Amino acid sequence: MTQLNDLDVEDVAAAVSAGREVREHGPYKIQVGDESLEYQSLVIADPVPTGLQVLELAGLRPVAEYLLFQMYANGHLELLSPSETTDLRQAGIEKFLAFKNDRSFRFFIDERSQDWGAQRISGHALKQLAGVDPSKYEVYLVIPGEDDELVEDRDLFDLARPGVEHFAAVEINIKVFVNTLPTYVHARYLSYWEVVHLAHPEAVPGPNAHFTVTYAKGFEGNSLTNLVDGQLVHIKKGMHFNVTPTDKS
Structure with missing residues (x-):
């Protein structure tokens, strides 16, 4: 088997991502994943392998106990039986998913x-x-x-x-209040600087840039809580943030 660091190996996913045609000859680097969408990199020589070849290459035996899907660039999955072939040179085929199921x-x-x-x-x-x-x-x-x-x-x-x-x-679209003004945020967690940028978009982290950030009506309750650099805050609808520049001189 050709090693993954061999310069002759064609990375199918990289070719698709770059928008270029997959070359006509192997070996080819493919990705085979599981139900957690965790992938292992494998190398195969055949440009038109069967589902059986892919499963055996991934060490998934007995093959009859697995379902194999080929994944296209748009995320769509298509079942590939052990006897069916797939053309790795065809645009859009990036990865495979294997499931131990019937x-x-x-x-x-x-x-x-x-x-x-x-x-x-x-x-x-x-x-x-x-x-x-x-x-x-x-x-x-x-x-x-x-x-x-x-x-x-x-x-x-x-x-x-x-x-x-x-x-x-x-x-995600959560309404909060920043310095009394209604603001919509699009994440469940925000960092200190992400909150600062809600009030001061031009702020740049640095030795002379410091802001006092407090919030209330969050998951911790209605009491006023400090947020400092390096911390994350869990965003709740209706939270109130106060962001004020602090003079370090």
Whole structure:
């Protein structure tokens, strides 16, 4: 097997990312991941491997106990049976996902159908499949006629529920008050300097730049709390921040 540091290895994902054609001859570097979307890098010589070849290369045996999906650049998954072939030179095929399971589950994310090879899926994986920034978006199970259900990053949602689930990735949009002015933030956690920039966008960290930051009505309660450089604050709707420059002279 050709080593990954061999200059002759064609990195399929890098080629797709750069928008260039994957070369006609191998060896090729591919990525094979699991249900946590954690990947291992592998090298394969055949430009048109079977699902069996990919599973065996990843050391997943017995092959009959696994489902293999090929992942396209847009995040869509397509089942690849052991006897089927896939052309690594085809634009858009970047990675593979393997699941130790005997059936797949279908759901919709942002109105796009998706098949998944495990009974459970994390909120973080749903965000990755939706192609959104996990720190700036949340995923909800859409429940017609009721409040949608938040799926946290670490939640493992059971896809074996009756019916086909519909999920939506929604940008975080929380109303807070900064120096009494209403402001919308798009993250569940903000650093000291991110809060400072809500009031003073031009502020630059440095020895002469110092601000006193306090907040109230957060998850800690209504009492006034200090936020200092190096800390994060958990954002809650309706929080009040006070950001004032401090004279260090």
